[in-house]
Amino acid sequence: MENGRRGKDLRIGDPERENAMRLLGEHFSAGRLDVQEYDERCQQAAAARFGSELDALFEDLPAPRPSNPPRSVVPEALPAMRRAARGNLVVVICAAVLIIFLIVAARQLALVLLVPLAAMIWFYWRR
Known part of the structure; x- marks a missing residue:
């Protein structure tokens, strides 16, 4: 390990390296770097x-610069989380439509049919 490093200097991964190269590309396209410097x-x-x-x-370059915000969620996990949230929304909407249909169309059977529906929804949310 290099002795000159600050104590809080953390290791970086591929996403940070790729972001830095993308930002260098922006500086190159703006004419701040020549081909050799960019390379x-x-x-x-x-x-x-x-x-x-x-x-x-990036010391001698203006913004944009790479930033290291604290990450509470891994970016790769965001699409999966959005799909799960979308799936939950679909289930809630379908359940609401089914409940309204049961109350309006099957008045006497509504209570009998609502119990299994409520159990299914409860088990779905528990997993």
């Missing part, structure tokens, strides 16, 4: 292991 900095970004190594690549 050298992208190679350094691809080999970076710590956030400070990426920060050094």
Whole structure:
């Protein structure tokens, strides 16, 4: 381990490296970097292991710069979470429509049919 590192300098992963290379591409397209500088900095970004190594690549450049916000949710998990939330919404809407239908159309049987429906919904939410 390098002795010159700050104590809070954390390791980075592929998403951070890819973001830094994308931002370097923006600076290249804006004319702030020539082809050789862009290539050298992208190679350094691809080999970076710590956030400070990426920060050094942007010291002489204006925004945009890579940022390291604290992550409470892994970005790869967001699509799965959205699909699950969408699925829950569909179940709730279907259950509401079915309850309204049972109350309106099958007045006497509504209570008998609502009990299994309520049990199904309860078991669905528990898993």
